[in-house]
Amino acid sequence: MLRVLKDCAGNVFPLAAVGLIVLAGMVGGGVDISRAYMAQNRLQNACDAGVLAGRKAVGSDGYDSDAEDQAEAFFATNFDAGEQGVTELTFETDSEDDGNTVEGTASANMSTAVMQLFGFESMPISVECSASMSIGNSDVMMVLDTTGSMDWDVSSYDRTSRIDALRDAMKSFYDTLSAAASGGNGRIRYGFVPYSSSVNVGQLLLDRDPSFLADNWTYQSREPQYRTVTHQVVSGYEAPYETTDTGYSDVDSSGWYYNSSDNYRKLSQCEDDLPPSTSWSNYGGTSTSTTTYIDSQQRRVTRTTTEQRQRSKDYTCYKNSGRYYIIYRNQERTFYDHEYSIEDPIFTTTTTSVFDHFAYKAVNYDTSTYKTFASTLTPTGDSGSNESSTWEGCIEERATVAENSFSFSKLLGITPAGANDLDIDSAPTGDADTKWGPMWDQISYYRTTSSGRYLTSASVSDYGRKAGAACPVAARLYAEMTESEFDAYADSLDPEGATYLDLGMIWGARLASPDGIFSSNVNDAPSNGGSVARHIIFMTDGQMDTSYTTHSTYGIEYHDRRVTDDGTSNQDGRHTSRFLAVCEAAKAKGIRIWVIAFTSALTSDLETCASPDSSFTASNAASLNEAFQSIGKVVGELRVTQ
Structure with missing residues (x-):
């Protein structure tokens, strides 16, 4: 073991x-x-x-x-x-x-x-x-419908005006991005293009280069017409000659008075005792006065008048209560002695031009002063008088072609060629077709028949009416903004005018393009050195709704015919084709287009314009705010931070 x-x-x-x-x-x-x-x-x-x-x-x-x-x-x-x-x-x-x-x-x-x-x-x-929301670098161009319908109530159930709902949604959008940017080094900038039947970009163009705006422009206006009138004008007088005349003034009579208390039973007895009336006799001194005047025969007359007062006494019999009484009255008059020195006129024949009527037609005006926002006189006032007007800043588009359909491709750009208005990048040259003109709506008129009820396509008419026009608040280039600055701009939006969707998109894209005339602003690098996301928020409360008598950015279409062939046909459709072509041009720049249809249907055209997953329908103020918030969350780059 x-x-x-x-x-x-x-x-x-x-x-x-x-x-x-x-x-x-x-x-x-x-x-x-x-x-x-x-x-x-x-x-x-x-x-x-x-x-x-x-x-x-x-x-x-x-x-x-x-x-x-x-x-x-x-x-x-x-x-x-x-x-x-x-x-x-x-x-x-x-x-x-x-x-x-x-x-x-x-x-x-x-x-x-x-x-x-x-x-x-x-x-x-x-x-x-x-x-949390944490912002990188974002540029947001707000292209905002400020047409007349934006002054309407949101609906019969919501009495908030549409423009007020838009202002509130804009301010909430700013608050969302401001909170996202708080504590970070990201940069967010805002630009604005309010649009209706025109766009207010004049100051931006003038600041960029005054030569971008033409010094002469043709407007549908009116021109005073004059007729020649012959006048005989007094240029001097002949030697004077003398003449005299005399006369009396009207007689001034006093009331009747009883001569005495004696009375008579018979008229004959009264008449037998009636004293004789006294003859006229002078009393008091004389007075002399001199006056010079031009008589009806254009003679110059110097009249010297000597006046002498005269008086007399008049007696008669008067029956009262069956008895006759002797009564009398005092009378006065003035004796006049006139001496005249008369000079016959010497006539000279002259001719002058006087206003006759207006000719309503296309008129070429010098715009070199008007485009600087200085007060400018034109003979378009009443009876051809000069009236003063000052530019509000809205423009007329540069040359285009009146075609039914437009398209965009990265290879060919905008087709057909010649539509300078749809070119969002190129700067004007010496060619007048490449320049913009100031919209001079104060002098714009369309032509009518004599009744004034019907338009006429005649190149000249003796009859016309003032054209309506609307000029939105001035557009803004990209800039960082304080909350008070942003809110003040939102509050300044003023609803007026018709709906030209293409104008808003043309200038929204033009101001946002990194390759266009405002590229120095667009490409201004953020201090953090990061890349910049670019967005266009396009908001409208309606479909394309143009006018052929309004003075718009394309002139008065009925007469100018820059978009249509005959001044009226398919005007909305042609503007829509332009709108869609520019939407594609903007998206090709890497710009994300957000579209909000407010109180109206999200049409296929609006959906086509928008970038993928970037369109909204807002039926009321709350859903409009939600649409802006949804966009804000994408712009604000929602992310996991821990």
Whole structure:
């Protein structure tokens, strides 16, 4: 027995048994830790998805119960507790800054597969997550419908005016991006193109280069017509000759008075005692006066008048209560003695031009002063008088072609050729067709027949009417803005005019193009050195609705016929084709176009214009705000930050 105890050869087996137990614990722990690691990664992904969804759902009410429900739904979709083998799963979210940043925590207990043999039945896992808006560099060009219908109520149920709803949505959009940019080094700039039947870009063009604006432009206007009138004008007088005449003034009589209390039974008795009336006699001194005047025969007359007052007394019989009485009255008059010095006129024949009527026609005007915003006189006032007008800043487009259809391709650009108005990049040259003109609506008239009720296509008419016009608030190039600056601009928007969607897009694209005449502004590099995302937000409350008598950016279409062949036919359709071509040209620049149809249908044309997944319909003020917020979340680059 002692020999066996001293023999060590068999000790390897107990040691091996102990080693196997340790090895099993190590392998089992690794398996469970690996399972826990994978479950934790899955939990982190679900947590991230949840807070992202919750942040995207944040609206004007901040991080409310609806947004919280959205976060929980996305978390549940991305993490299956049974599949991951966990229990006691929790997911909680919160926001301490009214929804700008949504924070979340998720935790669970994972049942062990091997380690439970060693007394470890579960392993706790937990993660934290956060999603917020954090801005990079973005340029946002707002192309805004400010037509007359924007002054209407949103609907019969919502008495908010459409323009007020737009202002509020713009301000909320600014707040969203401002919060996203807070604390970061990203740059966000805003540009604006309000549009109706015209666009106000005159100051931008003048500042860029005064030669971009023409010094002469032809307008449908009116021109005074004059007739020659012959006059005999007095140029001097002959030597004077003298003449005289005399006369009396009208007689002034006093009332009748009783001569005495004596009375008579018979008229004959009274007449027998009647005193004789006195003759006229002078009393008082004379007075002399001299005056010079031009008589009806254009003679110059100098009259010297001497006046002498005269008086007399008149008697008669008067019957009163059956008795006759002698009564009298006093009379006065003035004796005039006139001496005349008369000079006959010497006539000279002259001719003058006097206003006769207006000729309503196309008139070429010098615009070199008007385009500088200086007051300018034109003979278009009443009876050809000079009237003063000052440019508001809206322009007429440069040369184009009246074609039915337009298109854009990266290879060919805009086709057909010759549509300089749709070229969003090229600068004017010495060619007049490449320049813009100031819209001079104060002198614009369309031609009518004599009744004034019907238009006439005649090149000249004696009859016409003032053309209507609308000039929106001035457009703005990209610039960083304070909240007060942004809000002030939004509040300045003024609804007026018809709906020319193409004008808004042409100039929105022109101001946003990195290759155009404002490229130095567009390509101004941010201080952080990062790239810039470019966006156009195009908002309208209606479809294309043009006018052929309004003075628009294309003149008065009925007479100018820059878009149509006959002044009226398919005008809306042709403008729509231009609109779609420019939309494609803008998107080819890498600009994302967002389209919002407010209180109107999202037409196929608007959907075609928009970039993919970038169009909205807003039926009321709340949905308009939601549309702007949805765009803001993309511009603001919603992301997981932890």
